[in-house]
Amino acid sequence: MNSCRASCDYFLIIFILLISDAYALQYEKIHIHGFVSQGYMLSDRNNYLADTQGGTFEFNDAALNFSRGFHPNLHVGCQLYMRDIGDVGNHKVEIDWAFADYRMTDLIGFRLGKIKLPHGLYNETRDIDMLRTFIFLPPVYYDISRSTINAMNGIDTYGNYQFESLGSLEYQIQFGAKRIETDSGWSRYMERRGMNITGFDTNFVQCGKLTWYPTIEGLRIGVTGIFFDINADAEIDMLPLPSQYHISGPDLQYQLNNFNVIVNYIEYTIQEMIFAAEYMTFRGDLIIKALAPKHQPTVLDIPIKTDAYYFSMTYRLTDFFEIGGYYSVFWPDSSDKNGKSLSQDYLAWHKEAAICFRFDITDSLVFKTETHLIDGGALMMPQDNPEGIDQRTALLLLKLSLSF
Amino acid sequence: MNLCVIRYYFILLLLPPGFQFVFTPFVHANDVRIIVHPDVQESISVNDIRNIFLGKKTQWSNNQRIRFVLLTEKTTYRTFITNYVRKTLYQYRNYWRKKVFTGTGMMPIMFSSCSQSIDYVRRTKGAISFVPETCAVSDGVKEVTLD
Numbered sequence: 001m002n003s004c005r006a007s008c009d010y011f012l013i014i015f016i017l018l019i020s021d022a023y024a025l026q027y028e029k030i031h032i033h034g035f036v037s038q039g040y041m042l043s044d045r046n047n048y049l050a051d052t053q054g055g056t057f058e059f060n061d062a063a064l065n066f067s068r069g070f071h072p073n074l075h076v077g078c079q080l081y082m083r084d085i086g087d088v089g090n091h092k093v094e095i096d097w098a099f100a101d102y103r104m105t106d107l108i109g110f111r112l113g114k115i116k117l118p119h120g121l122y123n124e125t126r127d128i129d130m131l132r133t134f135i136f137l138p139p140v141y142y143d144i145s146r147s148t149i150n151a152m153n154g155i156d157t158y159g160n161y162q163f164e165s166l167g168s169l170e171y172q173i174q175f176g177a178k179r180i181e182t183d184s185g186w187s188r189y190m191e192r193r194g195m196n197i198t199g200f201d202t203n204f205v206q207c208g209k210l211t212w213y214p215t216i217e218g219l220r221i222g223v224t225g226i227f228f229d230i231n232a233d234a235e236i237d238m239l240p241l242p243s244q245y246h247i248s249g250p251d252l253q254y255q256l257n258n259f260n261v262i263v264n265y266i267e268y269t270i271q272e273m274i275f276a277a278e279y280m281t282f283r284g285d286l287i288i289k290a291l292a293p294k295h296q297p298t299v300l301d302i303p304i305k306t307d308a309y310y311f312s313m314t315y316r317l318t319d320f321f322e323i324g325g326y327y328s329v330f331w332p333d334s335s336d337k338n339g340k341s342l343s344q345d346y347l348a349w350h351k352e353a354a355i356c357f358r359f360d361i362t363d364s365l366v367f368k369t370e371t372h373l374i375d376g377g378a379l380m381m382p383q384d385n386p387e388g389i390d391q392r393t394a395l396l397l398l399k400l401s402l403s404f
Numbered sequence: 405m406n407l408c409v410i411r412y413y414f415i416l417l418l419l420p421p422g423f424q425f426v427f428t429p430f431v432h433a434n435d436v437r438i439i440v441h442p443d444v445q446e447s448i449s450v451n452d453i454r455n456i457f458l459g460k461k462t463q464w465s466n467n468q469r470i471r472f473v474l475l476t477e478k479t480t481y482r483t484f485i486t487n488y489v490r491k492t493l494y495q496y497r498n499y500w501r502k503k504v505f506t507g508t509g510m511m512p513i514m515f516s517s518c519s520q521s522i523d524y525v526r527r528t529k530g531a532i533s534f535v536p537e538t539c540a541v542s543d544g545v546k547e548v549t550l551d
Contacts, residue, residue: 031511033504067510072469073462077507097507106462116506124506131502160460162451168460217490272492316494363497403501 007057010038034064037129039399046377046393047384050086059085059399061127063096076100078113081127086384088188096127097151111156118172118209118224119149120263120278126150129401134356135370136397138310138328139379140263140280147184149226149261152176152205165215170222172209178202180230191383195234195254195288203229218269223262230256256304259284272316282306307334322358327351332378346391350378364404370397435483438548439522439541441531443468449551453488456532458499459509468530473513475521480536488534 039059043052050058060083067077078098083089099113116124119141125131126141154176162168180186180200187197211222232254265278288300310328317323330350331337339348356370377389438453446465455461456472464470475481485496503509515521518539525531526544541547 031504033511035505063505065505065507067504067507069510072471075510077510079505079507099507101508103462106460111508124508125502128502128505131498131505162455162461168455269495316492319494360494 007038007060010036010060010062030066030068032064032066033404034062035128035130035401035403036060036062037399037401039135039397042396044394045390046374046380048374048380048393048395049088049384051384052395056086059397061085061089061129063127065096073104074100074102083127088184099156106159107161108157108159111158112154114151114153115156115174115176116151117149117174117205117207117226119226119261120224120280121222121265121267121276123149123224129368129399130364130366130403133314133322133324133358133368134312134326134354135368135399136354136372138278138308138312138326138354139330139350139352140278140308140310140328142308142330142379147180147186148230152178152207154205167212167214167216170209170211170213172207174205174207176205178205178228188381188383191381197232197234197254199233201231203231219267221266223264225263226259226261228259230254230259232256253289255285255287255289257285257287274314275312277309277311279309280307282308305334307331320360322360323356324358325353325355327353330376330378344377344389344391346375347377347389349376351375364402366401366403368397368399368401370399371395372397435537436480436487436534437537437539437541438488438532438534438550439525439545440548441525441529442544442546443529444532444546444548447551448548450488453550454490457485457489457512459503459512464530471513471528471531473515473521473524473531473533475518475534476514476516477518477536480534484534 037060038057040055040057041048041050041052041059042055045053047053050056061081062083063079063081065077065079067075069075076099079096080093081096082091082093084091095114097114097116099111099115101109101111103109118124122132122137122141126137126146129135152174154174156172156174158170158172160168160170180202182197182199186200191197205226205228207224207226209222209224211220213220234254259282261280261282263278263280265276267274267276269275282304283306284304286300286302286304288302308328308330310326312324312326314322314324328351330352331348333348336342336348339345342348352372352374354370354372356368359367361367372393372395374393374395375391377391380389380393382389438448440448444464452461456470457474462470475484482493485491485493489496491499500509500511504511513524515524518535521533521535522539522542522545525533526542532548535541
């Protein structure tokens with residue numbers, strides 16, 4: 001009932017903004033922009049990210065941003081964001097980004113504050129529905145990971161360099177610290193592994209992005225990397241252990257050391273068509289320690305080897321209509337892609353085909369309809385599917401977004 | 405649901421590219437003129453124009469800040485963005501909206517009339533814009549021939 005009420009509120013806001021003919025606002029040299037989105041999800045067999053089997057409107061988000069230029073080289077801004085998808089978000093308002101941006105020269109500039117992390121082609125815009133074709137991005141940008149790789153507090157050094165005959169290069173280097181909440185998507189993912197996270201602590205974060213624009217028109221090739229360690233306190237909920245291990249007491253310390261996420265990408269734009277492909281590797285050492293051992297401390301050391309890739313194509317037929325599709329694969333453990341060590345082999349993969357139709361009704365109002373066909377249960381949460389996970393799922397998504 | 409239906413979905417994706425060769429409008433390359441403030445003395449290439457209007461080139465060689473403005477009269481705007489920035493109008497608008505919603509840029513200054521653009525370029529050091537060929541360029545701005 002609460003989600004229906006919230007969804008009605010989102011529709012009402014969209015309607016009010018529409019009839020008020022709201023465009024980008026400006027007040028005392030402060031530029032104001034924002035968006036509101038309301039979606040609907042329906043699946044046939046498994047619940048995916050929310051209670052989707054019966055259809056749900058628990059799928060909405062909104063943002064409001066403010067920016068002001070103080071000097072030709074300096075501008076400052078911030079964006080407030082809130083969302084609800086299943087039991088993640090729950091309309092909690094957060095600061096999406098907030099920083100001062102000083103561009104010294106084309107070669108170097110600095111941003112200081114809460115900054116978005118570079119991750120593949122689309123992480124910086126993953127929350128902004130009207131800036132992309134698809135409602136759901138491929139699992140390289142899996143929603144659960146948003147809390148981990150969305151933004152951090154720190155400094156960003158960026159710039160671009162134009163070569164004589166090799167095109168141009170853009171770079172970003174970031175250092176800082178980040179915070180992960182205990183009600184985040186990452187916590188839900190760890191619940192699946194039998195641990196209830198009670199507190200997170202992350203060490204120093206380092207990120208980088210390098211994009212090459214060669215002389216071939218419309219082509220860009222690049223790589224991003226995110227590096228940090230995560231420490232967490234956890235309570236055992238249901239932890240499947242090999243038979244020779246025993247845990248004393250209810251509490252664990254969970255460490256994910258040498259956490260690194262690397263994405264290689266390529267994108268080619270030719271007139272109205274865009275082809276894109278990305279390959280992500282997620283590596284780390286998962287270490288689980290019992291906090292109150294009665295005997296020798298028990299330590300599990302599990303290497304994390306997660307891989308994912310996709311390729312996509314979008315095509316804009318007219319100013320009003322765009323079509324797009326992608327095929328993606330996600331392996332939580334790439335050393336066991338066939339699921340031989342699992343009770344059900346299809347839990348080892350998530351293969352997805354999606355097709356989307358986007359309608360730009362006006363410059364600021366967008367409607368999308370999207371279908372996903374999913375094979376595999378690697379990204380289905382047991383918490384959402386207590387009666388078991390089916391191998392195949394079909395998902396229908398609808399979304400209406402208004403921006404100003 | 406039979407996953408074999410996927411292949412039919414992807415056939416749909418192959419159809420639209422055929423439309424491109426039928427519906428892509430022909431845009432005349434010589435329908436716009438590039439104008440700058442008289443203080444701008446350096447030679448400008450087509451690549452420089454592109455980088456300026458994408459916010460990647462932000463300073464002239466004398467370190468003066470580049471101020472670019474857009475004329476949003478539809479035909480002129482489309483011609484300029486297609487031929488010089490080498491994006492479609494939709495892609496260009498999206499490019500700047502991404503910058504706004506990620507905080508990495510502010511929406512460029514836009515004018516709906518030729519006279520407003522010319523007036524801005526005349527009174528702003530380092531300014532650059534574009535106007536249709538039919539628009540009279542007054543004293544106080546300089547027309548640029550690109551390298």
